[in-house]
Every structure is written in C-alpha cells, then in structure tokens.
Amino acid sequence: MNNMRKHDSDRLFAGALFLFxxxxxxxxxxxxxxxxxxxxxxxxxxxFSFLSGQIWNPLRHSYGALPFLYGTFVSSLIGLILSTVVxxxxxxxxxxxxHIKYVKIxxxxxxxxxxxxxxxxxxxxxxVLVPWLRNxxxxxxxxxxxxxxxxxxxxxxxxxxxAGLILGIMMxxxxxxxxxxxxxxxxxxxxxxxxxxxxxxxxxxRMVVLPYSRVGILGAVLLSFGRALGEAxxxxxxxxxxxxxxxxxxxxxxxLASVLANQFLEASTHLYLSSLYEIGLxxxxxxxxxxxxxxxxxxxxxxxxxxx
Amino acid sequence: xxxxxxxxxxQKRKRKDQWYYVFLLFMGFLxxxxxxxxxxxxxxxxxxxxxxxxxxxxxxxxxxxVLIAMVFxxxxxxxxxxxxxESRGTxxxxxxxxxxxxxxxxxxxxxxxxxxxxxxxxxxxxxxxAGSVALAVFIIPYLGREIxxxxxxxxxxxxxxxxxLGATNTRALLQMVLPVMTRPLIVAILLSxxxxxxxxxxxxxxxxxxxxxxxxxxxxxxxxxxxxxxxALSPNSFVQAQxxxxxxxxxxxxxxxxxxxxxxxxxxxx
Amino acid sequence: MxxxxxxxxxxxxxxxxxxxGGITRMLHKVMILMILSLLLTSCGVPVISKQSAxxxxxxxxxxxxxxxxxxxxxxxxxxxxxYKFTSIQVNYQAISSGGGIGQLIAxxxxxxxxxxxxxxxxxxxxxxxxxxxxEMPITLGAVAMVYHLPQVHTPLRxxxxxxxxxxxxKIRRWNDASIARLNPGVKLPSLPIRVIYRSDxxxxxxxxxxxxxxxxxxxxxxxxxxxxxxxxxxSGGKGNAxxxxxxxxxxxxxxxxxxxxxxxxxxxYGELENRSGAFIFPSVSSIAAAANHFQTITPTDFSIVNAAxxxxxxxxxxxxxxxxxxxxxxxxxxxxxxxxxxxxxKGQQNARRLGYVPLPNRIRHADLSLLRRNxx
Numbered sequence: 010m011n012n013m014r015k016h017d018s019d020r021l022f023a024g025a026l027f028l029f030x031x032x033x034x035x036x037x038x039x040x041x042x043x044x045x046x047x048x049x050x051x052x053x054x055x056x057f058s059f060l061s062g063q064i065w066n067p068l069r070h071s072y073g074a075l076p077f078l079y080g081t082f083v084s085s086l087i088g089l090i091l092s093t094v095v096x097x098x099x100x101x102x103x104x105x106x107x108h109i110k111y112v113k114i115x116x117x118x119x120x121x122x123x124x125x126x127x128x129x130x131x132x133x134x135x136x137v138l139v140p141w142l143r144n145x146x147x148x149x150x151x152x153x154x155x156x157x158x159x160x161x162x163x164x165x166x167x168x169x170x171x172a173g174l175i176l177g178i179m180m181x182x183x184x185x186x187x188x189x190x191x192x193x194x195x196x197x198x199x200x201x202x203x204x205x206x207x208x209x210x211x212x213x214x215r216m217v218v219l220p221y222s223r224v225g226i227l228g229a230v231l232l233s234f235g236r237a238l239g240e241a242x243x244x245x246x247x248x249x250x251x252x253x254x255x256x257x258x259x260x261x262x263x264x265l266a267s268v269l270a271n272q273f274l275e276a277s278t279h280l281y282l283s284s285l286y287e288i289g290l291x292x293x294x295x296x297x298x299x300x301x302x303x304x305x306x307x308x309x310x311x312x313x314x315x316x317x
Numbered sequence: 318x319x320x321x322x323x324x325x326x327x328q329k330r331k332r333k334d335q336w337y338y339v340f341l342l343f344m345g346f347l348x349x350x351x352x353x354x355x356x357x358x359x360x361x362x363x364x365x366x367x368x369x370x371x372x373x374x375x376x377x378x379x380x381x382x383v384l385i386a387m388v389f390x391x392x393x394x395x396x397x398x399x400x401x402x403e404s405r406g407t408x409x410x411x412x413x414x415x416x417x418x419x420x421x422x423x424x425x426x427x428x429x430x431x432x433x434x435x436x437x438x439x440x441x442x443x444x445x446x447a448g449s450v451a452l453a454v455f456i457i458p459y460l461g462r463e464i465x466x467x468x469x470x471x472x473x474x475x476x477x478x479x480x481x482l483g484a485t486n487t488r489a490l491l492q493m494v495l496p497v498m499t500r501p502l503i504v505a506i507l508l509s510x511x512x513x514x515x516x517x518x519x520x521x522x523x524x525x526x527x528x529x530x531x532x533x534x535x536x537x538x539x540x541x542x543x544x545x546x547x548x549a550l551s552p553n554s555f556v557q558a559q560x561x562x563x564x565x566x567x568x569x570x571x572x573x574x575x576x577x578x579x580x581x582x583x584x585x586x587x
Numbered sequence: 588m589x590x591x592x593x594x595x596x597x598x599x600x601x602x603x604x605x606x607x608g609g610i611t612r613m614l615h616k617v618m619i620l621m622i623l624s625l626l627l628t629s630c631g632v633p634v635i636s637k638q639s640a641x642x643x644x645x646x647x648x649x650x651x652x653x654x655x656x657x658x659x660x661x662x663x664x665x666x667x668x669x670y671k672f673t674s675i676q677v678n679y680q681a682i683s684s685g686g687g688i689g690q691l692i693a694x695x696x697x698x699x700x701x702x703x704x705x706x707x708x709x710x711x712x713x714x715x716x717x718x719x720x721x722e723m724p725i726t727l728g729a730v731a732m733v734y735h736l737p738q739v740h741t742p743l744r745x746x747x748x749x750x751x752x753x754x755x756x757k758i759r760r761w762n763d764a765s766i767a768r769l770n771p772g773v774k775l776p777s778l779p780i781r782v783i784y785r786s787d788x789x790x791x792x793x794x795x796x797x798x799x800x801x802x803x804x805x806x807x808x809x810x811x812x813x814x815x816x817x818x819x820x821x822s823g824g825k826g827n828a829x830x831x832x833x834x835x836x837x838x839x840x841x842x843x844x845x846x847x848x849x850x851x852x853x854x855x856y857g858e859l860e861n862r863s864g865a866f867i868f869p870s871v872s873s874i875a876a877a878a879n880h881f882q883t884i885t886p887t888d889f890s891i892v893n894a895a896x897x898x899x900x901x902x903x904x905x906x907x908x909x910x911x912x913x914x915x916x917x918x919x920x921x922x923x924x925x926x927x928x929x930x931x932x933k934g935q936q937n938a939r940r941l942g943y944v945p946l947p948n949r950i951r952h953a954d955l956s957l958l959r960r961n962x963x
Contacts, residue, residue, distance in 0.1 A: 068813030098344030126515020239424020
C-alpha cells in the first residue's frame with residue numbers, strides 16, 4: 010500500500026514535469042513552423058535560386074540571399090579568427106601562466122565582458138570603433154598590406170571589418186571560458202610529465218596541453234561562431250547595410266540577421282515578407298547546424314553536453 | 318664545447334618561452350581592452366544626463382518587461398530544470414536538453430519574428446506583453462539548463478540520503494533538495510534577468526517603442542535597449558549623447574544584478 | 588473507489604509539499620513581489636485589450652502609428668501638442684514608409700504614415716486584410732542633396748544628370764570635370780565620392796528615384812524607381828536619421844535626405860537645377876511653388892517632382908497617412924478622427940518652423956471632405 014502510493018505520487022510528479030518539457034519542445038516546433046509557413050511563398054517562387062541569387066531588390070521582386078550569406082559568414086569569420094587567437098591565448102595565459110590573484114580579477118572582468126549587452130557594443134562600435142577604423146585603422150592596413158585585395162578598396166569605417174571586429178569581441182568571453190575549462194581538464198600527470206622531461210612552459214603548452222584539448226577548443230570556436238552568425242543589433246549598427254558582395258573587407262555589406270532587423274517590419278508585399286521569413290529560416294538552419302556540430306565536438310571530449 | 322652548445326640551446330628555448338609569455342600577456346590585454354574602452358566611453362559620455370527624466374519611461378519599461386517575463390519564465394524554467402534533472406538518462410531527456418540548448422543558442426531576432434507572427438499579429442498590437450513573451454522564450458531554456466546544472470553540481474548526495482531514508486522521489490526533491498537549492502536558484506534567476514535586460518533583437522518586432530507611458534499590458538512600450546538602438550541611429554548629436562546615458566543606466570542595472578547574484582552565491586559558500 | 592481516494596490523497600500530498608517546501612516559500616516571495624509589480628504596472632489604467640475597450644467607450648486608448656521617417660519630426664511635434672490639448676496619446680514610431688504600409692496591412696497599428704501611397708499589390712493586400720483604406724496627404728516636404736566636404740563652404744550646384752551619374756557610380760571623385768563645370772570658382776577636393784543610400788524601404792528613396800527617373804534615361808533603364816532599389820554603388824543607412832549620421836561621419840559622402848532632417852542635422856546641402864534651368868535651394872517657398880503647379884493630387888496620381896516654374900524646387904512630395912475606414916472600436920475611431928482633423932488643421936501651424944510646407948488650402952479642404960465622406 011505504502012509502496013504503491015510512493016510510486017503513484019512520483020509518477021504524477023514526473024508527469025507534471027514532463028509537461029514542462031513538452032512545452033519547451035512545443036516552443037521549438039512553433040519557431041520552426043512559423044519560419045517554414047512564413048517562407049512558403051518565397052520557397053515556392055524561388056526554390057534554391059533564393060540562396061544563390063545575388064540581387065536583393067524588393068522593387069523588382071528579386072530576392073537573392075547570397076549577399077547576406079556572404080556578409081554573415083565573412084564578418085563572423087573575421088571575428089572567429091581574431092577571437093580564437095586572442096581568446097585561446099588568454100585562456101592559456103590564465104590557466105598555465107597566471108597567478109591565482111590575477112586570474113581571479115581577470116575572471117570577474119571577463120564575466121563583465123560577457124555581460125555587456127550587444128546594443129552597447131553596437132553603440133561603441135558605431136561611435137568609437139568605426140571612426141577609428143576610418144581615420145586610422147583601415148588606412149594603416151591599406152598602406153601596410155594593401156596588396157592583398159581584401160585589404161584594399163574604399164575606406165568607409167562601417168563595413169565587414171568593423172562588423173567582424175565587434176563580433177570578435179562579442180565571441181571572446183565564450184571562447185575564453187570554454188577553452189579555460191578544457192585546458193583545466195588536461196590531466197595534471199601529463200603536464201607534470203612534460204615538465205619533468207625538461208620542457209619549458211611554452212613547449213608544455215604546445216606539445217601537451219593544446220593537442221589534448223584541441224578538439225574541444227574547436228567545438229568552443231564553432232559554438233561561438235554559431236552565435237556570431239545570428240547577432241543582429243550590434244552588426245546592423247556597424248556593417249553598412251548594403252546587400253553587395255565585395256572582396257574588400259572595408260566595403261559595407263549586410264548580414265542575414267541585420268537585414269531582418271532592418272526590413273522585417275517594412276515588408277509591404279506578401280512575397281517580400283515571405284522572403285524575409287525565408288532569410289529567418291536560413292538563419293535558423295545555419296544556427297542549428299553549427300550548434301549541433303559544436304555540441305558534438307565538445308561532447309566528444311568532455312562526455313558531458315554542457316561545459317559552459 | 319658541447320656543453321656550451323647545450324647551454325645556448327637551453328637559453329634559446331628559455332628566451333622563446335619569455336617571448337611567448339609576452340605574446341600571451343598581449344593577448345590577455347587585447348581581450349580586456351574592449352571592456353575598458355566600452356566602460357570608459359559609457360561612463361564618460363553617459364553621466365551627463367543621467368538624472369534627466371528622459372530615461373524614466375524606458376527604464377521602467379525595461380524593468381516591467383523583464384519582471385513580467387520572469388513571471389512566465391521562473392515557473393516554466395524551474396519545471397524544465399527539474400525535468401531535466403529528474404529524468405536524466407532517458408532518451409526523451411536528450412531530445413529536450415538538445416532543444417533547450419538549441420533554443421538558448423539560436424539568434425534572438427528569430428524569437429522576435431516568431432513572437433511577432435504568433436502574438437503581435439493575433440492580438441493586433443505591439444505590446445509590453447508581446448515583448449515579455451519574447452524575453453520569456455529567450456530565458457526559459459537558459460534558465461532550465463542553468464537550474465539543471467546547479468542541481469547536478471550540488472545536491473545528488475542530499476537526494477540519495479533522503480531516498481535511502483525512505484522518502485518518495487517527489488518528497489526528496491521538493492522537501493530536501495529544493496530548500497538547499499534556494500540560493501543557487503535565485504542566482505540563476507538573477508543571471509538570466511540580467512541577460513534578458515540587455516536584449517534588443519527580440520523586442521524590436523514585439524514592443525515597438527512608445528513615447529508615452531504604456532497603457533496596460535497590451536500597449537507598446539519602450540525599453541532601455543530599444544531606446545539606445547533608436548538614439549544611436551539619430552542624426553541629432555544631442556540624442557546620440559542620450560544613447561550613452563541609456564547604456565550607462567542599462568549597464569548599471571546589469572552590474573547590480575550581477576553583484577547581487579555574486580553576493581548571494583558567496584553567502585551560500587560560507 | 589479506493590483508488591480514487593488514494594489519488595485524492597496523492598494530489599493533496601503533492602500540494603502540501605509544494606506549499607510547505609522551503610524553496611517554494613522562497614519562490615513565493617519572489618512570485619508575490621513580481622505579481623505585485625505586475626499589478627502596479629496596470630493598476631492606474633486597467634489592462635485594455637481591444638475588446639474590453641470597446642465595451643467601455645469612455646475609456647481612452649492610446650493610438651499607435653508607424654511609418655515614414657520623413658514626417659517624424661513634424662508628427663512628434665504635432666502629437667505632443669495634440670496630447671496637451673486633448674490628452675489623447677498618439678505613439679508614432681518612425682520605421683520607414685514601408686513600415687507604415689506593412690504594419691497597416693498586418694493590422695498591428697491604428698494608422699500608417701507613408702511618403703508614397705499604396706501601390707496596386709499593397710492595396711490589394713490591405714483590402715483583403717481590413718477593407719477599404721483611406722489615404723490622405725498630410726504635409727509637403729522635399730528631398731535635399733546633402734554631402735560632406737569639410738573644405739568646401741559654398742553650396743554646390745547640381746543637376747539631375749550629375750546626380751544620376753554619381754549614384755550610378757560613373758563619377759567617382761569630387762573634383763570630376765562635370766562637377767567643376769557646374770561650380771566654377773569652387774575649389775573641389777580630390778576626395779572619392781561615397782554614395783550613401785537608404786537601406787530600408789523608404790518614401791524618400793521613392794521620391795529621389797522618381798526624380799532621377801524623369802531626368803535620366805540611363806537611370807530609368809538600369810535602376811528605376813521605388814521605395815527600395817538595387818543601388819549600383821554605395822553603402823546603406825537606416826532611416827533619414829541613419830543617412831544623416833553616415834553623411835556627417837564620412838568625408839566625401841553624398842546622399843539624399845528629407846529637407847527638415849538636413850536642417851536639423853546641420854549638414855551641407857546643394858542647389859538643384861529645376862526644369863527652367865534655375866538653381867534652387869529647397870525651402871518652404873520653393874517647395875510651395877512646386878506644389879502649386881499641381882492642382883489636385885490623388886493616391887494614384889501623386890508625383891510632384893520635376894515641377895515646372897522658375898521658383899520650383901525639383902524634388903518635392905506630399906506625405907500621406909493611411910488608415911482603415913472600418914474601425915471595430917468606436918473609441919479608436921473617434922480618437923483617430925480627432926487626430927486627423929488636428930493634423931490637417933492645427934498641426935499645419937507646426938510645419939513651417941520644422942522645414943515642412945503647410946498643405947495648400949485646396950488640399951486641406953479635400954482632406955477634410957474626405958474625412959467627412961468616410962466617417963460622417
């Protein structure tokens with residue numbers, strides 16, 4: 010009798026909890042179905058040419074998403090490269106070289122870096138970073154390595170490079186946090202072994218620590234890349250909002266998320282609105298792909314889905 | 318002779334080590350530099366009209382919206398967290414956990430679009446309520462995962478003890494585990510509030526902004542983040558300066574929430 | 588029966604646990620605080636949905652409108668006066684003209700403001716969504732050619748083909764011969780020209796491209812006219828405000844901007860050659876002069892660019908508000924009517940000071956009779 014009661018109450022409770030899980034799944038399904046049903050018209054009208062179309066001109070009913078895909082990936086890639094070098098470097102500094110006291114302070118500061126809202130980064134980007142890029146940064150790059158086509162072209166200030174820099178800054182906290190956890194997880198015996206064999210700290214990091222956590226760091230990088238792809242507000246403020254594909258990183262571009270931020274409320278025809286939903290759908294798919302890939306990688310090394 | 322070579326080689330490696338250290342220090346500096354620069358500009362440009370009335374409406378709007386979002390998010394997020402913790406190991410929970418991770422990682426502007434399509438269109442108006450729903454959707458998966466992590470990290474022994482003493486699973490969870498969890502839960506809630514507070518993208522299509530006080534839940538409202546975004550896009554340098562003030566207020570709120578959370582977490586660890 | 592009793596006991600037990608569990612006590616406090624704040628939010632003014640407002644006609648509602656940034660400075664002044672006199676709140680959010688039309692079709696706002704009347708497809712969608720749409724002109728404005736040349740202090744002269752060539756990317760430097768020819772004696776820098784355009788669906792873009800379309804066959808062939816076109820060169824800015832900011836920030840920039848924004852942002856703007864070959868600044872009188880050459884305007888025949896007359900500025904336009912004739916909520920209808928009346932009568936007094944042109948009397952009368960015809 011007592012046994013049965015125990016069983017039933019647990020089952021009731023589990024059932025109640027399951028409702029919450031269902032609700033979450035429902036949210037996910039609503040999200041997907043809104044995007045799909047919204048973009049139905051556009052999918053029917055353009056098919057796959059939507060993704061390869063280079064011209065976005067609502068007036069002529071020509072909706073091609075390629076400039077946005079290009080801008081999204083290029084700006085995120087710039088951010089990725091910068092934040093990987095800086096972020097992993099910082100993580101190594103904190104885990105392998107840092108004194109406890111400084112590490113504590115740095116941790117608080119990095120938490121603060123993560124807590125600054127994207128709109129504030131956008132504001133800073135627009136009024137501090139962009140003027141600096143226009144007056145100093147980009148002309149300097151142009152004279153120094155202007156032979157490379159991506160660092161040549163008209164200097165605007167706003168553009169892919171500005172967006173990439175902002176994204177890089179926004180990606181930093183994730184990369185640092187995850188890399189630190191991964192580096193901390195490197196078995197002490199391995200590290201001690203390297204030191205005992207006479208390796209310097211640098212050699213230890215290069216030959217033992219980094220190889221051990223490489224896959225996980227790749228996962229962290231992919232994770233933050235996936236997030237950067239979808240950043241709307243900060244990017245909109247600095248990317249220049251021009252749906253063009255240009256080799257130069259100085260030139261203005263546009264991204265999937267920022268075209269949504271700019272145009273979603275303005276679509277005055279069904280096809281226009283539908284195309285924007287399809288942009289949303291593309292963004293959703295891209296985000297899901299990168300998220301899944303990064304989770305799989307982190308899983309593989311840590312055995313637990315969440316290291317963040 | 319040989320020995321000399323050997324020493325030289327070691328010195329070379331040591332120098333390399335030193336350079337590497339300098340390089341890493343520079344990287345560390347680079348990752349903190351934006352923070353200081355942002356804070357410097359926000360404070361130095363923002364404090365001028367800190368006490369003007371211009372930001373009263375957006376500030377209250379932000380607080381209202383986040384609080385209403387928490388009314389939805391706390392029960393749902395806690396329920397989700399408990400589910401994830403309770404059903405560990407089942408196949409269903411993997412799916413749910415994956416969905417939660419996914420939803421907390423997808424671009425927040427998509428949440429704005431979905432809430433626009435579902436709530437704004439069907440109620441026929443942009444509203445404080447729609448904004449709160451968007452923020453709640455943004456928070457719930459994050460909060461759920463956070464709570465699950467807290468539960469896993471700190472309480473399995475307590476629960477096992479309770480179970481060993483013959484308590485039902487439910488009773489063990491509600492009476493033994495959750496009371497211990499009060500502080501970590503509140504910390505998780507505060508952190509997710511601070512996360513929601515700074516969001517702009519989910520609100521852009523749902524609350525629109527308002528020059529007046531919102532009339533009830535079903536009317537448009539302004540928030541700090543939206544106000545910063547609109548002000549930043551203004552041609553008027555006076556209005557642009559206001560954006561910095563908005564940023565200062567917003568960051569101040571986030572820092573306060575953050576500090577309170579840290580303080581609570583510290584109290585617990587004593 | 589016994590099982591039922593058992594279930595009841597279980598439910599009782601779980602409820603008891605939830606009420607007495609330590610955490611829930613804590614959570615309760617948080618929840619109570621939140622519910623209190625929720626109540627405070629809505630205590631002065633009860634939660635209004637459209638239905639509940641309809642049942643209590645004495646209750647004021649807040650009107651919401653979205654749309655053109657072109658009229659935003661005017662509307663924000665007019666609505667702030669309107670609030671002082673009638674205590675009716677009109678929340679106007681400037682997104683862009685496309686935003687006015689799109690959100691009216693989506694029925695998320697009470698009115699939309701647009702610099703270009705609905706086109707056929709838009710009108711069809713709107714009619715399907717909420718029935719007959721009434722459009723009425725509310726003000727007159729102009730598009731100024733703004734630029735940023737730090738060393739040049741005399742206003743530049745431009746004409747249609749020059750502007751078209753700049754925006755087509757054919758003229759790339761400020762010291763180009765074709766600019767110099769129109770501006771003898773002006774020392775032009777060899778800066779590259781940075782074209783900036785509106786990235787959103789905008790009525791200002793429509794008027795600007797409408798003008799270029801009429802003066803440049805090349806433009807007509809390759810770009811055309813619309814609220815958003817596919818720009819051959821340049822970078823986008825969001826809203827009139829975004830344009831003003833970009834131009835101010837970038838030396839060598841050129842763009843088109845609603846006249847009142849050009850005034851309020853203190854940007855340089857040029858003189859434009861009109862059909863009679865005279866170079867004219869945008870001003871209240873030159874805009875009015877252009878408008879006087881068009882006796883009537885309708886939502887289908889609304890363009891007043893490239894007007895005849897020596898005094899006329901060539902890129903002028905009316906700006907419109909649109910709303911559904913059928914209003915379910917009588918309060919909204921009354922307030923909307925009051926607002927529109929105010930807008931075309933009292934509101935016109937604000938226009939001149941802000942760089943807009945008051946509606947000509949004949950247009951104003953046409954508006955009022957349009958309102959009477961539709962809403963009695």
